[in-house]
Amino acid sequence: MFRGAAKLVSRQWLWPAAGILIILLILPPLVPRFYVYILSLIFVTALLAMSLNLAIGYGGLFQFHHGVFYGVGAYTLALMLTKTSLPMWIGYIAGPIAAALAGLIIGWFCVRLSQLYFGMLQISLGSLIWAIVFRWYDFTGGDDGLHGIPRPSILSSAHNTYYFILLVLVICLVALYIIVKSPFGATLQAIRDNPQRCAAVGINVRRHQLVAIVIATFFAGIAGVLFVVLERSVFPSLLFWTLSLEIFIMCLLGGWFTFAGPMLGGAIMVALRTFVGKYTEYWTLILGVILILLIFFLPEGVMGYFLEKFKPQIKEAAEGG
Amino acid sequence: MLAQSFSFADLASQVLVGLSRAMILFIVCSGLSFVLGVLRVPNVAHGALYMIGAFSAYSISLLFGNSTIGFWLTLFLAPLVVALVSLIAERALFCHLYQREHLMLLLFTFALSLILGDLVKLVWGATYRSVVAPAVLRGSIPIFGSAFPRYNLFLLLVGPLVAVGLWLFVNKTKMGKISRAAAVDREMVGALGINVSWVFATAFVIGCYLAGLGGALVAPTISITLGMDHNIIIEAFLIVTIGGLGNIWGALVGSLIFGVTQALGVLFWPQFAIVFPYTAVVIVLLLRPTGLLKSVW
Numbered sequence: 001m002f003r004g005a006a007k008l009v010s011r012q013w014l015w016p017a018a019g020i021l022i023i024l025l026i027l028p029p030l031v032p033r034f035y036v037y038i039l040s041l042i043f044v045t046a047l048l049a050m051s052l053n054l055a056i057g058y059g060g061l062f063q064f065h066h067g068v069f070y071g072v073g074a075y076t077l078a079l080m081l082t083k084t085s086l087p088m089w090i091g092y093i094a095g096p097i098a099a100a101l102a103g104l105i106i107g108w109f110c111v112r113l114s115q116l117y118f119g120m121l122q123i124s125l126g127s128l129i130w131a132i133v134f135r136w137y138d139f140t141g142g143d144d145g146l147h148g149i150p151r152p153s154i155l156s157s158a159h160n161t162y163y164f165i166l167l168v169l170v171i172c173l174v175a176l177y178i179i180v181k182s183p184f185g186a187t188l189q190a191i192r193d194n195p196q197r198c199a200a201v202g203i204n205v206r207r208h209q210l211v212a213i214v215i216a217t218f219f220a221g222i223a224g225v226l227f228v229v230l231e232r233s234v235f236p237s238l239l240f241w242t243l244s245l246e247i248f249i250m251c252l253l254g255g256w257f258t259f260a261g262p263m264l265g266g267a268i269m270v271a272l273r274t275f276v277g278k279y280t281e282y283w284t285l286i287l288g289v290i291l292i293l294l295i296f297f298l299p300e301g302v303m304g305y306f307l308e309k310f311k312p313q314i315k316e317a318a319e320g321g
Numbered sequence: 322m323l324a325q326s327f328s329f330a331d332l333a334s335q336v337l338v339g340l341s342r343a344m345i346l347f348i349v350c351s352g353l354s355f356v357l358g359v360l361r362v363p364n365v366a367h368g369a370l371y372m373i374g375a376f377s378a379y380s381i382s383l384l385f386g387n388s389t390i391g392f393w394l395t396l397f398l399a400p401l402v403v404a405l406v407s408l409i410a411e412r413a414l415f416c417h418l419y420q421r422e423h424l425m426l427l428l429f430t431f432a433l434s435l436i437l438g439d440l441v442k443l444v445w446g447a448t449y450r451s452v453v454a455p456a457v458l459r460g461s462i463p464i465f466g467s468a469f470p471r472y473n474l475f476l477l478l479v480g481p482l483v484a485v486g487l488w489l490f491v492n493k494t495k496m497g498k499i500s501r502a503a504a505v506d507r508e509m510v511g512a513l514g515i516n517v518s519w520v521f522a523t524a525f526v527i528g529c530y531l532a533g534l535g536g537a538l539v540a541p542t543i544s545i546t547l548g549m550d551h552n553i554i555i556e557a558f559l560i561v562t563i564g565g566l567g568n569i570w571g572a573l574v575g576s577l578i579f580g581v582t583q584a585l586g587v588l589f590w591p592q593f594a595i596v597f598p599y600t601a602v603v604i605v606l607l608l609r610p611t612g613l614l615k616s617v618w
Contacts, residue, residue: 062424109607112610113610113611115423116363116423116566117566117610120558120559120562120606121562121606121610123555123559124559124562124599124602124603125603127555127559127599127602128596128599128600128602131595131596131599132593132596134595135592135593135596136592136593240551241551241555242551245365245431248428249428249431252428281442282442284436284438284439285439285440287432288432288434288435288436288439289432291428291429291435292414292433292436295418295421295425295428295432299421299425
């Protein structure tokens with residue numbers, strides 16, 4: 001029966017997802033360029049939030065400094081394109097790999113600790129990387145960052161960039177979905193819910209957590225590469241801890257026990273910043289108020305709230321079918 | 322660009338600068354650590370409260386026309402403003418959330434820091450502000466053959482005073498003992514007929530008061546500006562972690578390590594001075610992941 005319900009849920013989600021995808025595919029020629037840019041930014045941010053959710057929502061890990069891996073991916077690509085004469089595609093592959101490598105090294109130290117200590121060690125290791133990037137003017141451009149990073153001619157138009165980012169996002173989402181639904185994903189969630197029992201039945205808890213971190217950071221690195229494709233610049237605030245907390249908020253905003261929730265959270269966040277930021281310079285104040293309202297009234301997030309609300313119907317349908 | 326040569330006098334005075342920086346860090350971190358120990362919440366808004374302390378110090382000292390007596394009143398009043406703000410936030414919002422998960426509490430304090438940060442922008446604007454130290458603390462005196470600012474010496478005196486005061490409060494007063502007991506077992510304390518909610522409120526306000534005191538004390542040495550909350554809070558978190566979560570003496574040790582390595586970094590390799598303390602933190606955490614001193618967790 002559980003298998004049937006799972007299938008049904010995914011089938012229920014398949015049509016809306018396909019509908020949204022078709023709308024997104026035909027949208028660019030119909031809307032102003034600015035909206036094409038904002039949508040592209042939403043895709044990048046959504047991927048970043050989804051990658052964090054693998055560690056935090058599915059793994060229960062206190063991944064407090066996820067922004068660092070995003071920044072490492074972005075900086076790797078930017079440095080490869082500006083400082084070396086290697087073919088461009090190598091940079092695009094090197095970005096996520098460098099992020100995953102950073103995730104492997106930092107995660108290797110972090111998984112030995114639990115909960116808050118895990119988070120604090122990650123913040124300190126991440127801040128170390130931030131501090132180096134922030135001050136190494138000769139190499140990383142210091143606090144100015146790097147600007148005017150070249151991109152292949154095929155990505156030079158805003159529409160092509162949009163479609164490229166959308167394509168990568170869809171591939172990553174499918175990959176993440178497969179990972180979450182795989183035996184590995186199930187084990188990861190079991191570890192989140194009860195690490196002691198998992199260890200007792202012979203699961204290597206730390207190794208699973210480390211693999212989850214590496215996968216999550218790899219996707220964060222992809223998001224970083226897409227950011228460079230879109231913005232053509234990098235700056236140290238990509239690695240600053242406030243960004244990491246913002247990604248965290250996106251997961252909360254959308255609902256971190258749902259698959260697509262963080263994506264929605266990322267979209268809400270970008271939209272808020274863009275449109276509220278237009279009218280007032282106090283948009284973080286509004287974000288703070290929204291966040292507090294959310295903590296008080298919708299602790300499961302927007303997506304979690306709707307799932308909760310419609311769950312009886314889904315269950316009914318499952319039992320009926 | 323390594324600094325090529327420096328004398329013993331340079332080294333000694335730089336260590337003293339580091340120590341006085343460590344005193345500010347300690348005052349801020351002891352408050353953070355106290356809240357962490359009693360409430361078990363990493364208070365992200367601590368940095369914003371520190372910033373409010375510095376900005377209120379600016380306004381209050383302006384009110385007294387930068388007089389000497391005004392400075393001492395500022396040191397007294399600015400932290401009280403911060404304590405009041407934190408009391409309101411705690412009673413209106415925070416106290417309803419204690420039963421929730423840790424991550425929710427963390428996010429609540431982050432939301433609070435966003436709101437407070439923007440309120441500071443609303444009240445004081447985005448310009449640089451500065452506070453003038455009173456005449457008796459201005460200028461510098463020669464130590465080891467190099468000029469050392471008097472205000473930094475003053476900070477070196479205040480830091481230990483705060484440490485002793487906090488130790489007396491936690492260990493010798495009834496309130497301190499209750500808050501320590503509440504940290505270990507809040508249900509048991511409640512069963513003994515003590516209003517745990519108010520114990521938490523008191524602990525939170527005292528912790529935030531210390532953030533405000535740190536902000537008021539640092540005001541004459543820096544230019545007060547938006548964004549100073551982001552820098553201090555990350556440093557404070559790392560210091561509290563390497564010291565041992567919730568351990569006030571750990572906060573002292575951590576602050577000394579952080580302040581002195583930062584000052585030595587300025588001497589040895591100015592460009593990467595900021596990297597030194599982070600490296601020290603990473604080394605400590607790799608050797609002793611749960612902090613140097615015993616954590617109360």
